[in-house]
Structure formats: C-alpha cells, structure tokens
Amino acid sequence: MQILVFSDDELISLLSTEKGSIAFDEIYERYWEKLLRMAIFKTNHKEAAEEIVQELFTSLWEKRRNVVINNLENYLFVALKYLIINYLKAKIKDTNLIDSEGLEIASNLHESMTAEALQSAIKKAVSLLPDKTQVIFHLSRFEEKSHKEIASELDISEKSVEYHITQALKFLRLQLRDYLN
DSSP states (O other), X not given: OOOOOOOHHHHHHHHTSTTHHHHHHHHHHHHHHHHHHHHHHXXXXXXXXXXXXXXXXXXXXXXXXXXXXXXXXXXXXXXXXXXXXXXXXXXXXXXTOSOHHHHHHHHTGGGTHXXXXXXXHHHHHHHTSOHHHHHHHIIIIISOOXXXXXXHHHTOOHHXXXXXHHHHHHHHHHHTTTTOO
C-alpha cells in the first residue's frame, strides 16, 4: 500500500536533495498514469506514448538539481506537450506525409496539435466509409462539387448522392464524437 504524504511543493523541494529519489518515486507514482493517458490520446500509439512519458521522467531525474519548477503538474504536462510535438514532427518527417511547405507548418505544430489530431481522425473515419460513399463524400466536401455535378459525374441520381452524404455525415459524427462539443 502506497501512502502519498508530500504535497507537490514539498516534492519539488525534496527533488534536488539527498531525498530526491523518494520525491521522484512519489512524483512518478502520482503522475505517470495521467501523463500516459494524455500521451496515448495525443499520439494514438501506446508504445510511443510509453516511451515519451519515460523520456519525460528520465529528463526530470537528470535535471532535478537545476530545474526550476513552480507548479509540478503544469511543468509535467507542458513538458509532455513538447515531447509529443517533437514525436509528431519526427513522425511526419519519417513518413514523408508533407512537403517542404508542410515542414514549415510542422515547426509551428504546438499551435495546431488539436487540429492535426482532428484532421487525422477525419481521414481515418472517412477511410472506414464504404467505397462509393467515400468517393461521393470526397467529391462533395473536398472538391466542393454540387449534388447535381456528382450525380452527373457518377451517373447516379441526386437522391442517391444525398443519401450517401447523409450516411457519411451520420457515421462521421459518431466516429468523431470525442472532437465535437
């Protein structure tokens, strides 16, 4: 049975002393699960999230004597945010998903991390639609074609186009419910 007896402020103070390992262990026990859940949510990859959280705690231990921490929880979550940003930048580079113009955007990723996650979730959800519905949805929403243009291009009725768009939107609302307020 683990009894947490120190406040965050006390842990910050103890971290740079000879009792640093005790403080570190308590910080780890107190925050690792919350940090891991956040990392998994942001990266959508459990193993990468575990590595990121481990890197965070390793860095905290290595910097324990020099780091200035005013609010422990804020410090940990901000540090996690930047480690996740670095992970996502590296992932984007490694998979060559973006061009040189996109690399400039990636350097400002911290401002659009939520938008990036949403865009990824939309792509994933759209890929789960039936093939014909995907094509119709893509023509409607990404190429901004009217129902009449889509019907003509695919040689189907406008009602059929409406049906597929309605089904796609229902499915996407369900798949993206975590992003909708």
